[in-house]
Every structure is written in C-alpha cells, then in structure tokens.
Amino acid sequence: MKDQQIEINLATTRKEKPDFNNLQFGRTFTDHMFIMDYTEGKGWHDPRIVPYQPITLDPAATIFHYGQTVFEGLKAYLTKDEKVFLFRPTKNFERLNRSSARLCMPELDEELALNALKELIRVDRDWIPNLEGTSLYIRPFIISTEVHLGVSAALTYQFIIILSPVGAYYKEGINPVKIAVETEFVRAVQGGTGNAKTAGNYAGALKAQEVSSKSGYSQVLWLDGKEKKYVEEVGSMNVFFKINGEIITPELNGSILEGVTRDSIIQLLQHWGLPIVERKISMEEVYQAGLDGKLEEAFGTGTAAVISPIGEFFWKNEKLIINNGETGPLAKKLYDALTGIQNGTLPDSLGWVEEV
Amino acid sequence: MKDQQIEINLATTRKEKPDFNNLQFGRTFTDHMFIMDYTEGKGWHDPRIVPYQPITLDPAATIFHYGQTVFEGLKAYLTKDEKVFLFRPTKNFERLNRSSARLCMPELDEELALNALKELIRVDRDWIPNLEGTSLYIRPFIISTEVHLGVSAALTYQFIIILSPVGAYYKEGINPVKIAVETEFVRAVQGGTGNAKTAGNYAGALKAQEVSSKSGYSQVLWLDGKEKKYVEEVGSMNVFFKINGEIITPELNGSILEGVTRDSIIQLLQHWGLPIVERKISMEEVYQAGLDGKLEEAFGTGTAAVISPIGEFFWKNEKLIINNGETGPLAKKLYDALTGIQNGTLPDSLGWVEEV
Numbered sequence: 001m002k003d004q005q006i007e008i009n010l011a012t013t014r015k016e017k018p019d020f021n022n023l024q025f026g027r028t029f030t031d032h033m034f035i036m037d038y039t040e041g042k043g044w045h046d047p048r049i050v051p052y053q054p055i056t057l058d059p060a061a062t063i064f065h066y067g068q069t070v071f072e073g074l075k076a077y078l079t080k081d082e083k084v085f086l087f088r089p090t091k092n093f094e095r096l097n098r099s100s101a102r103l104c105m106p107e108l109d110e111e112l113a114l115n116a117l118k119e120l121i122r123v124d125r126d127w128i129p130n131l132e133g134t135s136l137y138i139r140p141f142i143i144s145t146e147v148h149l150g151v152s153a154a155l156t157y158q159f160i161i162i163l164s165p166v167g168a169y170y171k172e173g174i175n176p177v178k179i180a181v182e183t184e185f186v187r188a189v190q191g192g193t194g195n196a197k198t199a200g201n202y203a204g205a206l207k208a209q210e211v212s213s214k215s216g217y218s219q220v221l222w223l224d225g226k227e228k229k230y231v232e233e234v235g236s237m238n239v240f241f242k243i244n245g246e247i248i249t250p251e252l253n254g255s256i257l258e259g260v261t262r263d264s265i266i267q268l269l270q271h272w273g274l275p276i277v278e279r280k281i282s283m284e285e286v287y288q289a290g291l292d293g294k295l296e297e298a299f300g301t302g303t304a305a306v307i308s309p310i311g312e313f314f315w316k317n318e319k320l321i322i323n324n325g326e327t328g329p330l331a332k333k334l335y336d337a338l339t340g341i342q343n344g345t346l347p348d349s350l351g352w353v354e355e356v
Numbered sequence: 357m358k359d360q361q362i363e364i365n366l367a368t369t370r371k372e373k374p375d376f377n378n379l380q381f382g383r384t385f386t387d388h389m390f391i392m393d394y395t396e397g398k399g400w401h402d403p404r405i406v407p408y409q410p411i412t413l414d415p416a417a418t419i420f421h422y423g424q425t426v427f428e429g430l431k432a433y434l435t436k437d438e439k440v441f442l443f444r445p446t447k448n449f450e451r452l453n454r455s456s457a458r459l460c461m462p463e464l465d466e467e468l469a470l471n472a473l474k475e476l477i478r479v480d481r482d483w484i485p486n487l488e489g490t491s492l493y494i495r496p497f498i499i500s501t502e503v504h505l506g507v508s509a510a511l512t513y514q515f516i517i518i519l520s521p522v523g524a525y526y527k528e529g530i531n532p533v534k535i536a537v538e539t540e541f542v543r544a545v546q547g548g549t550g551n552a553k554t555a556g557n558y559a560g561a562l563k564a565q566e567v568s569s570k571s572g573y574s575q576v577l578w579l580d581g582k583e584k585k586y587v588e589e590v591g592s593m594n595v596f597f598k599i600n601g602e603i604i605t606p607e608l609n610g611s612i613l614e615g616v617t618r619d620s621i622i623q624l625l626q627h628w629g630l631p632i633v634e635r636k637i638s639m640e641e642v643y644q645a646g647l648d649g650k651l652e653e654a655f656g657t658g659t660a661a662v663i664s665p666i667g668e669f670f671w672k673n674e675k676l677i678i679n680n681g682e683t684g685p686l687a688k689k690l691y692d693a694l695t696g697i698q699n700g701t702l703p704d705s706l707g708w709v710e711e712v
Contacts, residue, residue, distance in 0.1 A: 026505025029416060054412045055420075059518050060385060064411075064499055067423050067555025068562070104562040139505060143420055149382025149495060149520060151592055153562050162415050164505060186547030189581040191540060193560040199423025200556015204549040206424070206460040206509050225545040226582050236507055 004047050004112065006034075006119055011051035020129040023167035025304065026137065030124035030163040034116045038106050040155035047112070049120055052162070058147040062154045068144035069199045070099035073303045074260070075135040075166075076121050076356065078128040079344030084121060084356040087342045089114055091260045096140060098258075099196035104153035105142055113140065113159070118356045120161055125356075133168025133339075137304075169305040174327055174335055176311030177300075179234055180217035181283055182208045183316075187233065187255075189225025194232075194255030202236065209235070217314055219300075223283060225255065230280050237300030237308060238262035241286055242330055244294040251278040261301040265334055267350060283315060290320040297328035307335040360403050360468065362390075362475055367407035376485040379523035381660065382493065386480035386519040390472045394462050396511035403468070405476055408518065414503040418510045424500035425555045426455035429659045430616070431491040431522075432477050432712065434484040435700030440477060440712040443698045445470055447616045452496060454614075455552040460509035461498055469496065469515070474712045476517055489524025489695075493660075525661040530683055530691055532667030533656075535590055536573035537639055538564045539672075543589065543611075545581030550588075550611030558592065565591070573670055575656075579639060581611065586636050593656030593664060594618035597642055598686055600650040607634040617657040621690055623706060639671060646676040653684035663691040 011031045018028045029052055036047040063069055072092040077085045093110040100107050117138065121128075128136040140161045144154035185208040188194025193201060208220045219235030231250050233239060238259040240249045247269055252258055269276040289295040290313070300308040311325035322328075340346030341353060367387045374384045385408050392403040419425055428448040433441045449466040456463050473494065477484075484492040496517045500510035541564040544550025549557055564576045575591030587606050589595060594615040596605045603625055608614055625632040645651040646669070656664040667681035678684075696702030697709060 026416065027503070033415060052415075055415050055417075056410045056412045059389060059408075059411050059516055060382065060495070060520070061411075063555075064419065064425060064497060065427055065495070065555060065558070066562075067425065067559035069420060069423065069559070071421055102563060103559055104566050137505070139416070139421070141420060147383070149493070151558055151561075151565075153566065160415055164416070184547060186545055189542055189545040189548065191542030191581065191584075192545065192548075193556070198556070198559060199419075199421060200549070200554070200559055202421070202507055203423035203425070203459055203554060203556055205507075206422075207458060209507075210460050210509065225547065228547075 004045070006116055007046070007048040008119070008123065009048065009050045010123070017127065018165065020131050020134060020165065023129065023134060023165055025166050026164050028164055030127040030165070032120060032123050034120045034161040036116070036159045038157040038159070044106070044108065044159070047116055049123055055158070057145060060147045060149055062144040062146050062148055065149060066151055067200050068103050068105055068154055069142060070096055070103055070105060071139060071141035071197055072096045074138045075303060075342070076128055076138060077135050077343045078130045083344060084125065084128060085342060085344055086354045086356060088260055088264065088352045089117065089354055091263070092140070095197060095258060095260070096142070099198055100142060102193060102196040103198055105144065106157060108159060117161055120163065121356050124163055127163060127165050129165045129167070135166055137164045137166040139164065174307065174309065174332065176309040176325055176327055177218045178216065178312040178314070179219050179221050179310050180212040180215060181313055181315035182212070182220035182222055183228060184208070186225040186228070187222040190254045192225070192255060195252070195257055197257060205236070215314070221283070221313065229282050229284070231283055231286065232256050234300040234310065237302035237305065239298065239300050240265065241281065241295065242297040242328070243289045245275065247274060247276045247330070248281050249276070249278055250281055259302060261303060261306060261338070264338060264352065265301055268334065268337055271350065287313070287315060287320060290322065295322055297330050298322050299331045306338055307331050360401070362472055363402070363404040364475070364479065365404065365406045366479070373483065374521065376487050376490060376521065379485065379490060379521055381522050381525070382520050384520055386483040386521070388476060388479050390476045390517040392472070392515045394513040394515070400462070400464065400515065403472055405479055411514070413501060416503045416505055417501050418504055419499040419501065421505060422507055423556050424459050424461055424510055425498060426452055426459055426461060427495060427497035427553055428452045430494045431659060431698070432484055432494060433491050433699045434486050439700060440481065440484060441698060441700055442710045442712060444616055444620065444708045445473065445710055447619070448496070451553060451614060451616070452498070455554055456498060458549060458552040459554055461500065462513060464515060473517055476519065477712050480519055483519060483521050485521045485523070491522060493520045493522040495520070530663065530665065530688065532665040532681055532683055533574045534572065534668040534670070535575050535577050535666050536568040536571060537669055537671035538568070538576040538578055539584060540564070542581040542584070543578040546610045548581070548611060551608070551613055553613060561592070571670070577639070577669065585638050585640070587639055587642065588612050590656040590666065593658035593661065595654065595656050596621065597637065597651065598653040598684070599645045601631065603630060603632045603686070604637050605632070605634055606637055615658060617659060617662060617694070620694060620708065621657055624690065624693055627706060642669070643671060643676060646678065651678055653686050654678050655687045662694055663687050
C-alpha cells in the first residue's frame, strides 16, 4: 500500500479565501480534499486528491445508523520564514489506528496517510493563514459506507482529509474559563469507547454542555463513570492540576483520551525537571486542595486551544476560584513553549516538528 | 407543523422487486423514501416523499464527526386479507423523541411522523412481502447536517424514513442462540446514552460481538458498566429470564433501552396473569439458578427477531446450558402471540395494531 501513487485532480476554479483576521473555527474549507477507499478483501485503494466536494452516500449506509467512524485533529503552521510545520503528526495517525481497532474498522498505513496529508497541504498551501495564532486545522476521518441495516462491522469505508484555516482560539489571548463539575451525565466508562476518538463520545457529551452553559459554565469537568469520583477530562480536553508545587494529570485508564498535547506537556515538564505525576485524582482531593490554598493552577489541554486555563470550578453548589480566576504562570509558560515550537519561533529541542 | 402537506414526487421508473423467498435483512430498499428538513428558528419543514436516492452531505457535516443521530426500527405486516398493520408505531416515535432529547436534537411532531410513515407505506405498498414471517422493515432516522467542525449541537437536521422488505429472522423457525457473558467491554453506563437509540451505542458494541463470535458465540450478554455485575441487555435486545416460575427482566435504569417488544411482553404476561417482575438481576443469581435447576428459560426480545431464545451462557470459563439448549414453552408462546397479533392471525385484544 505504501507504494500506491496518489492521483491528483486539481480544482479548475478556486474559492475565494476568507479574511484571515476573522476566521471562525471549522467553518471554511480549502479547495481540495484527500479520499481513499477501503473494500474488504482488497484493502485500502485509490488514494486521490480531488476538489473539495460533497460526500454522496446511500441512506442505508451504516455510518448513519451504527456510527462506525473515527477522526483526528491536528494543525499545520506557517513559520515566519515560510516553512510549513506539522506537530507530531505520526502520533495522530497512530491514535487513529487505535481508535479504528476499537471500532472494528480497518487500520491505515500510517506512512501513507502522513504522505497523503503532506501532499494535500502542498496543494492547498496558500490556504495556511500567516497571522499570529492562526493555523490550518486538519481533520482526517474514516466513515463506514456499506449499505446494510444489519448490526455488524461494515465491509467498505472511506478515509478522508479536509483542511480548514482557523484563527487563534482565544481572540484576546489565553483566558481562564469557568467549569461545572458534571455529576449527572457521564462521558465514558472503562470498557467503553472513551479512549477512542469516535463520534459517539462527542454526541453523548453535548447534553451536559448544554445544561451547564445555561448556568454560565462553558464546559464540564467529567468524572469517572463508575463512582463519579475521579477526574477524567474537561470538555473535550485532558486536564492538569498544580497542587502544592506538583503537577498532576489523571492516568490513562481506558476511558480517557490519550491526548497528543497531554503527552507533549508531560514530556516538556519532565524536560524542564518539574514534578509531573500521572495518577488517579478525585474531585474531593482537588476541592480540598483548593480550600487549603494549595491548588495553584488547573488547565485543559488539546489541539484546538493548546492550553485552556480553568478559573473556577462549580461543584456541589459551591464555587471554587483558582488563582484568582487568572491564567497561572505554568499555563502561560506551557502555552508559550508549545505554540513557540509549533510555529517555529522556538527551537524544536524535543524533535516534535516535521516540515512539509 | 401537523398541517404541513406532504409533497409527493413519485419515481418514474420502479426497481425490480427481490425474491420474497430469499430476503436478507436490510439489504434491499423500496422505490421511495420520506425526507423532512429542520432548520433552527424555522423548525421542521418541507416534508416530502421522493424516489429512493443518495444523501449528499458536505464532508464537514457534523454527523460524520460528532455523531448526532437517532433511529428507530419497526415493521409493517401484510395480513391474509390484504390489510397493512403497524405494531404500536406511536411507541417508536415517542422513543425517537426521547432519544433526540438526550442527543440535543430537535423533537418531531409524532402525529406528523406517523402520518408520513403511513403515506410512504401506501406509496410503496406492493413492496410488503406476503409470505409467512416476512414483513416490511421500517427505519426512521435523524441526522445532523450542519457544516461545522465545532463540538456543539447542530442547527440543521434531516429526518428520513426508508423501507426494506425482510424475511423471517429465523429461516428454520425460532432457534436458541449461544451467548457469551461480556466481562471486558461495556455497552453503556448510567449517565451515558444507553437508553437512547443512537449510533454510538451500536458502534461501541461491535468489538465485543467480534471477539465472542470467534469463540462461537453469536451475541454477548451485557453487564452494567459500574460493577459488571447486573444483567442489562443481550446483543441489541432486551433480556428475560424465567426462574422458578417467575419471569424477570432487568428494570429500566437509564442505561437499558426501553424496548417496545419488552414492554409488549410485560403487558402480555400481566394480561395472562403470569408473574412478571422488573428488577435488578445479577449474573451470579442467573448462574446460580441455572446450577440449582431453577433457570427454566432465558430469551432476548426485539423488533427484528421478536423472541430469541438463549440455549447457553458462557461465563467465567463455564458453560451453562438452559432448557437443554431448546426453545422453551414460554418463549414459543410469546413468539406465537406477538407475531399472531402483528400479522393479524390472532385477535388484537390489547389494541396494539394500527391499520395503514
């Protein structure tokens, strides 16, 4: 499969580019997309770059009924000297394959997938925004396409990559968010699909977000599905706490997504010689640390926002204010370090950047 | 919305009908489909019957990424005197609305939806197979269609109904299946989406089915996600046990689907004056009853198979044979009663049948 030639069919007309100063997240897409088909027995075939276009599927395609789909999210950055950087893209394609395995979907050749992505970015290179904080958001995804209402793994799939120029996540710089601790709804449980990047996890999470946003909380903190005691994720991000000088993040347990940003932060902290621990941490412990004045910082981490500081937790009808509701020095330092490596203004001392 | 006129655009050419003696489940679809659009602020609009045709969606439509989708399954039956019967269809549209509420999707006018279904069945009436055990399987479903990669409830949806002639679920009559008790994977947990009929539940369940089928077990028995102790469902069906003369089914707890067949069986048993209890039941209790010779029968219940007797459980490396691996008298009696009411050969004493 590695040697398969990618067929390129360029668009005859190009779309008008959006104002790079006013980009919304995931609303505008580039001129082209990558597609590859899978047929049981034949494997992945016909990799191709085509003009960005609708997907046409039978209404009985299994994706609409039984939800076999996995996706990834990563970004390409244009450096000041006009290079195009990807940040640890292999990690995303490895995780895509782990997600696929959980959903009984066929795995991809990671090298082919990365080459396809690079080729697509080259074709749509002039869509990468060049302003501070902007980037080209990359969405690889696989959908099941078989026409069959029986509940079984599909025999045909499509792997697709689309690209979207996006602005800085925080228009006025990195700003703390208010988070409600979710005590009714559950995102995932061990034995389920929580560690796979698959649609059902996101659909199921919307209700909690809807309820909490009515009370003025932008996201929820998810607790474990068994005891609703241990911290798992925040919104669709991993979460870190700094308590009494030590940095703690929930350990991977099967229901937590293995974030690329999470892993990068752990490595950065270790590289800096700071104490970072992956372990179970209960909401009770976080709250008590807050009462004792030992909860110095809390923040979410993910590809879209990179670092999202948490200024307040709402739990059991009590508000817990963290670091006076302001961005803490560790969150700021991590944000600057990661975005600096990603956009090429800081040296890539950990070998994370890959040039297109 | 109730007064909206359904626009009907008939197909100019008709497909060849399949051999009604050799129908596969969910592989062949009729000449037409029903579609209705939803736009935030405008509500549901443009109800229409159109020739069966592909769905065309932007690759960034949220259904492909965040899985906002719900569905239903029911059947239409052709009676010997050429009437068309639906079985408790209102229950399905009520459940569709409950599922939609959980997934932050817009609810439908149940009366309009049922009228649309009846109109569609009238248009494709000659697709209803007339052989013993056959029926027209009905799949109403809603998908989110908004073009947006942000994780939030979509602002646009489509409600679609497609129809598929299906054969008897068991070609050689009702036959017991072998079931493995699932101890690693979890279907659902309280606070999750287990009681909603949504794609993610089915995608997540495939892996357990794949693993168990390699050991010769056709489906798995799902235990609760918290303690992996209490029985929840079997495959994609509800489950009943007859122990020492009493019939027991797991009580609805938020992670179990509220099956229409399940409800009908409970009502039938009550109507017959048989002892039926909805309560928590542990796998340990089922197993011990089996060892004590008190587990008389076990069976799954659902729209597709109606009743699926369980001949064997595999749990903790032990096999438990039920009723000598044969269909028990209660399962047979319930199957005959339900299918008799559905296809009009038995009187509809509980008022469940609705003529199209």
